[in-house]
Amino acid sequence: MEFFGKHRLVPHPEMGPKGIQSVEVDVVRATNTVLLMYGVEGAGTLLLPAYERERRDNLWHGSCFELFVKPESRGYVEYNFAPLEAWNAYSFVDWRMGRRAYQPDAEPRIVDSRTDARKDTFPGRYDLDVVISPDFLELSPARASIAAILQEEDGTMSYWALAHPPGEPNFHHPDCFVARLP
16 A cells, blocks of 8 residues: 555554544645645544644544654654644654654644634544655655544544554554555
């Protein structure tokens, strides 16, 4: 599966949603950026934090959208994006080992659909658009994983990805890295 293009994420079979219907992401490469457009259908029960524009740890404890990029050599990079504009990025030397802050060439720019012309589509649909610098493309050839953790108002947590390994949700698992970054 190619990294660039439209992807439908699948919920983890044992930890799926209650009210959320689907999650898609469209990945587009522009001249000096990469755009990830995450879309959630049936967002009426979605719990969305109101983070300021900041670099923040532990975003995955609530609704959070993620991107992982693993070059053919060891290690990988993880990006986290959360409503309204919080983000973080980490590098790992191996599977969940040696985590440290990763500094992209430019901070991601995040647009929450509740704050632009699409605000009338919520709660039926929620979108989070993320513009990131293409420096991670220097890791190619690589494998990538696109994921989302979504929390609903009743506390339900659902885990969405291109693919899931057996067992509990684990976006760091090698089985999740199914998209090819040329």
